[in-house]
Amino acid sequence: MKKETRTTDPSPKDSDASVRRNLTWLRASYRFHTFAYRDPRSAFSAGQGLPLVSPTAALLGIASTLFNLGRPKDALDLLKVIHTCEVVIDPPDGVIFFRAFHQLRRYVTSQQKKKGQGVSARVGLTAINQGTREYGLVQGLMTFFVGVPRELVEPVKLALRNRDHVGTHDSLCSLDGEVTECSEPEEVVYLPPEVWQRQIPQVGDICTLMLSRFRQEVRPAVGKHWWMAGGAETELVPYLIKGRFTGTSRGKVYRKNPTGNLRGA
DSSP: OOOOOOOOOOOHHHHHHHHHHTOEEEEEEEEESSBBOBOTTSOTTEEOBOSSOOHHHHHHHHHHHHHHTTOHHHHHHHHHHGGGOEEEEEOOSEEEEEEEEEEEEEEOOOOOSSTTSOSOTTTTSEEEEEEEEEEEEEESOEEEEEEEOGGGHHHHHHHHHTOOBSBSTTOBEEEEEEEEEEOOOSSSOEEOHHHHTTOOOOSSSEEEEEEEEEOSOOOOSBTTTBOOSSSTTEEEEEEEEEOEEEEOSSEEEEESSTTSOOTTO
16 A cells, blocks of 8 residues: 655745745845935934935835836735845945934824813824934945845836835935846845854944844735834844944944045045
């Protein structure tokens, strides 16, 4: 009698690992007219600027662009596997940061502070507060390397070609050159802790930034159609990047190559 063999379905973690081993990498470089990305640890009303963005911001920006282009199916397909995608970012040559005041607008949604007074007459109207945020003047290109499953290459290429901002909506950028397929980058120092804690690369000046990344599948957070980063699906970890920060009387300066020249610094 022939012995029956049983097969077991792979676990979700095994399946995710298999997807990560077979990613196709895309390369896209951007020039910035203005740049702003808030350190995930800083308060919204007093945002501290970073010289590049988190993996979560890069990937959700691609999904957002696909929605804006009228490609909801492609966006939803990406969101299903977004936690398996990889991001490596080569920062620009330098960024000069300055602090600017801006208006914080929000809808009034709460009732009166005191009980028994009923609903506030201002519910649905806009409340305006003052805040500050660090903006950056960028020298050189910021290059994104994005690893995605093969079946999503064309939609992601389309999104990368049409990105008009990275970070905040007033962080305006334009694509420099073309979006191309490439091999996984090895020369760029943008390393998560499980890599650099084993051995710190000998590349001159390096620093760490707290950035957010996906740790599990992303699920709708509000109803069936809204996704928000920052919950159990994400985590903050110290990424290692090349470069150095120096302080000035009016802000701070980031240099990827501290011995090089940075216009205006």
